[in-house]
Amino acid sequence: MRRPARASASTTRSAQPTRLVVRSLTPSRWPDLVRLFGPRGASGGCWCMYWRRKRSEYVRGKGADNRAAFRKVVAAGEAPGLLSYDGRRPVAWCAVAPRAVYPVLANSRILAPVDERPVWSITCFYVHRDYRRAGVTVPLLHAAVEHVRKRGGSVVEGYPIDPGASPFPSAFAWTGLVSAFRKAGFKEVARRSATRPIMRIRIA
Numbered sequence: 001m002r003r004p005a006r007a008s009a010s011t012t013r014s015a016q017p018t019r020l021v022v023r024s025l026t027p028s029r030w031p032d033l034v035r036l037f038g039p040r041g042a043s044g045g046c047w048c049m050y051w052r053r054k055r056s057e058y059v060r061g062k063g064a065d066n067r068a069a070f071r072k073v074v075a076a077g078e079a080p081g082l083l084s085y086d087g088r089r090p091v092a093w094c095a096v097a098p099r100a101v102y103p104v105l106a107n108s109r110i111l112a113p114v115d116e117r118p119v120w121s122i123t124c125f126y127v128h129r130d131y132r133r134a135g136v137t138v139p140l141l142h143a144a145v146e147h148v149r150k151r152g153g154s155v156v157e158g159y160p161i162d163p164g165a166s167p168f169p170s171a172f173a174w175t176g177l178v179s180a181f182r183k184a185g186f187k188e189v190a191r192r193s194a195t196r197p198i199m200r201i202r203i204a
Contacts, residue, residue, distance in 0.1 A: 020086055020136065022143035024079040025093075030071060032083055032090040041067055042126045043174065048081070048095050051102035051123045081124075082143050084136055091131045094140040095124040096147060096156070110193045111159050119200070120148045122158040125176050137176060141184035149203045157200040158186060164195070 025033060041047040045062030047070045053061065061069060073080050080101075084092035099121040105111050113119075122144050127136050141158075148156050160176040178188075178197065186199040 020084050020091065020139060022082050022084050022140060024147060025074055025081050025083055026079060027075050027077070029083060029090075030074055032085075033074075033093065036083070036090040036093060036128060037126065042093070048093070048124055048126075051095075051104045051121075053104070055104070079147075082140060082147060084140055084143075086131070091128045092136045092140060093124070093126040094122060094137075094144050096120060096122045096144040098153075099157070110196055111198065112192075114157075114190045114198055114200075117155050118153075119155040119157050120153045122156060122176065124174055126174065137180040138183045141176075141180060141186070145184070145201055145203065154203050155200055156186075156203065157189070157198055159196060159198060162195050162197055 023029060036042075037047065041063065045066055047066040049058055049061065049066040049070050052058075052073070053066070053069065058066065070080075078097065078101075080097050081093060081095040083090050084094075097120065099105060099113070099119050102121055102123055105121065105123075106113075122141070125137060125140065145156050158176055158181055160178045160181050161173050162178040163173075175196075178199070181199045184201070186201045188197045189200045191197040
């Protein structure tokens with residue numbers, strides 16, 4: 001009789017998301033972000049600068065220049081997002097900051113401001129492939145809301161993908177999925193595209 005295959009290390013880690021803890025990205029944790037993002041900067045040299053730089057500047061800076069620009073943001077003490085850890089291993093990232101620091105959002109017809117309220121924006125997730133579909137995103141969303149609350153914010157919004165009934169590769173859902181935002185308590189407040197709503201949560 002053939003023995004059942006042993007679970008791989010990635011399967012074992014993915015099955016235990018309750019061990020994860022979330023920390024703000026501070027200058028001392030920069031090496032952890034580099035470890036998570038890898039040499040390609042998470043997504044083809046992005047280094048989480050897609051929403052922060054003019055498109056031409058972003059494209060020219062893919063790789064080392066975007067990395068240097070984002071490191072300056074972190075070194076300035078902005079704490080532009082959160083890292084999720086499994087023990088000492090960084091396994092996921094969530095970018096969250098005041099909407100005003102993301103100038104590219106202002107140029108988007110689909111993601112234009114809903115109103116004049118000052119909001120914080122959750123713009124990006126990156127989850128290590130070993131932890132995708134392991135329930136990492138919802139705890140990150142809860143932590144992002146708490147992160148904003150501690151900084152005096154009152155409204156948090158995100159721009160997730162709504163794939164509907166169609167299968168959607170998790171690696172490409174870098175703004176998050178509607179299902180995760182709903183589980184975290186976010187409500188849809190605008191939809192100018194069939195697949196890209198704006199979702200918000202208000203902080204009491």
